[in-house]
Every structure is written in C-alpha cells, then in structure tokens.
Amino acid sequence: MRLGKLLVAAVPVAAALLTVPVAQASAPTFCGEIGGQWDGQYCRTSVESVRKATRDIKIAIPGDLVDNPTTGPVIRDYLATLMNNWRTAAANMVADSWGEENYQVFRRGDVLSVVFHETYHADGPDFNNAYRTFTFDMAGGRRLMLADLVKPGLDPLVEIPPLARPYIEQALDAAPPPHQPRSYPFFFERWTPDKVYSGAYKAWALNGDELIIWMPDYPVAHDRPVDFTPGIMQWSMDGGTVQAHIPLSALAPILRPEFGGS
Numbered sequence: 653m654r655l656g657k658l659l660v661a662a663v664p665v666a667a668a669l670l671t672v673p674v675a676q677a678s679a680p681t682f683c684g685e686i687g688g689q690w691d692g693q694y695c696r697t698s699v700e701s702v703r704k705a706t707r708d709i710k711i712a713i714p715g716d717l718v719d720n721p722t723t724g725p726v727i728r729d730y731l732a733t734l735m736n737n738w739r740t741a742a743a744n745m746v747a748d749s750w751g752e753e754n755y756q757v758f759r760r761g762d763v764l765s766v767v768f769h770e771t772y773h774a775d776g777p778d779f780n781n782a783y784r785t786f787t788f789d790m791a792g793g794r795r796l797m798l799a800d801l802v803k804p805g806l807d808p809l810v811e812i813p814p815l816a817r818p819y820i821e822q823a824l825d826a827a828p829p830p831h832q833p834r835s836y837p838f839f840f841e842r843w844t845p846d847k848v849y850s851g852a853y854k855a856w857a858l859n860g861d862e863l864i865i866w867m868p869d870y871p872v873a874h875d876r877p878v879d880f881t882p883g884i885m886q887w888s889m890d891g892g893t894v895q896a897h898i899p900l901s902a903l904a905p906i907l908r909p910e911f912g913g914s
Contacts (some may be wrong), residue, residue, distance in 0.1 A: 699742035707742035711744035732774030758859035765857035782891040783855040809845040
C-alpha cells in the first residue's frame with residue numbers, strides 16, 4: 653500500500669495568505685527578544701546543525717499586535733515558541749532547510765482573527781504547511797474560542813458540521829489534486845471534527861459574515877484508522893488542503909446574537 657502525499661495541496665491557500673506586514677516599531681524589538689535580526693520585513697536567523705546543515709528562519713511579526721494588551725501575550729508566546737521549535741529542530745538536521753511564517757488579519761466588527769501560516773522544509777523533497785489561528789474580542793479584551801461563538805450549552809464540534817456540510821463539501825470538491833467529487837478521501841465523513849483530516853476545527857477565523865476553517869491545521873501523516881479502506885492507498889494531507897468558507901447565516905440557529913444568531 654503506497655503513501656499518497658498532498659504536500660502541494662495548500663499552495664493556493666498559501667498564496668491568499670502571504671501577507672508581508674509593514675514594519676512596526678515593536679517588531680524589531682520583539683525580534684531581538686526571540687533571538688533574531690530584523691530585516692525590515694522579517695525576523696531572521698540561521699542555525700547550523702551538528703552535521704553542518706543550515707536552517708534559514710524567517711518570521712513575520714504583527715508589530716501593532718505584539719504589544720497590544722489583548723493580543724500581545726498570546727501572539728508573543730506563539731511566535732517565541734515557533735522560533736524556539738524551529739531552532740531546536742535545526743540542531744539535528746542532515747540537510748539544509750528553511751522555515752517561514754506569514755500572517756493575515758481578519759476582522760468582524762470588534763472581533764479580530766489572526767491567521768499564521770507556517771511553511772517549512774525538512775529533509776524530504778517537499779515543503780509542509782501549517783496554520784495557527786487566534787481570535788480576539790478586542791472590545792471585551794479577551795481571546796475567543798470556537799465555543800464562544802455558539803449559544804450556551806452547545807458544543808460547536810457537534811452543532812456546526814450538519815449546518816456547514818454543504819459548504820465543506822463544496823470545499824472538498826475544489827481541493828487539490830483534481831479529483832472526482834465525493835471520492836475517497838474527499839468526502840464529508842472523513843472531515844468531521846472527530847476525524848484526523850479536519851484538525852478538529854482548530855484553525856478557524858471570522859472574516860466579515862463568514863467562518864473560515866482550514867483543514868487540517870497541521871500536516872497529517874496518514875488517514876486513521878489505517879484499515880478504513882483496505883487495499884486503497886493511504887493518504888497524507890498537508891495543512892490547509894481544504895479551506896471551507898461557511899456563511900454565518902447558515903449557522904444562525906446555533907450562534908450567539910452578536911455573531912448573527914437567530
């Protein structure tokens with residue numbers, strides 16, 4: 653049984669999210685704090701492994717958000733952890749590699765979502781994509797979780813899928829590589845929150861009147877359970893292979909009023 657890998661799948665999404673920020677005064681300062689050098693667009697560093705392989709690291713910093721009292725603590729922790737993780741991984745690399753992070757900001761009134769897109773290259777021939785997202789109520793000064801969008805007592809991972817199904821299926825049909833609609837593994841039942849391909853809906857953002865979900869949030873090595881389709885190749889899935897755009901109006905029966913709930 654051979655492994656089918658979709659590491660090019662997130663390229664269209666990557667193009668949409670490739671946002672190089674305008675430098676803010678706080679970005680160079682924070683860059684120094686995490687051990688990089690600011691080049692005017694990115695916080696950069698390079699690490700040489702014990703085997704003399706070099707990893708180049710580029711991290712975009714939302715300078716207007718790292719010092720904001722609502723967004724700053726979360727974003728600083730994420731970016732510092734990312735830099736540290738990439739440095740640590742670089743120490744044992746056997747071949748040259750690179751890691752790059754970019755971001756995009758979405759807004760819905762006082763709600764702000766930041767989507768971080770990580771692209772990294774390891775020892776193999778392909779690059780990988782991952783998405784980390786954070787959403788904040790800027791007026792209330794707090795981070796929002798997916799459960800904060802729905803009415804009290806409701807589980808978003810139970811309530812969202814049946815209402816969002818037509819839009820998720822549309823995204824599955826459009827996902828690369830070109831494929832027959834509803835063919836394995838691009839059918840709805842393999843992308844519900846309890847299945848590995850969905851990333852459990854961890855990567856999401858509010859943009860105007862829609863909920864966007866990136867699936868999966870990180871690269872998936874293979875489908876589980878592995879015996880789901882005996883005799884059929886196992887698929888790996890790159891982060892962001894499927895990007896579902898779900899109108900909030902479709903979710904109105906379960907949403908709180910401030911998010912368009914009925």
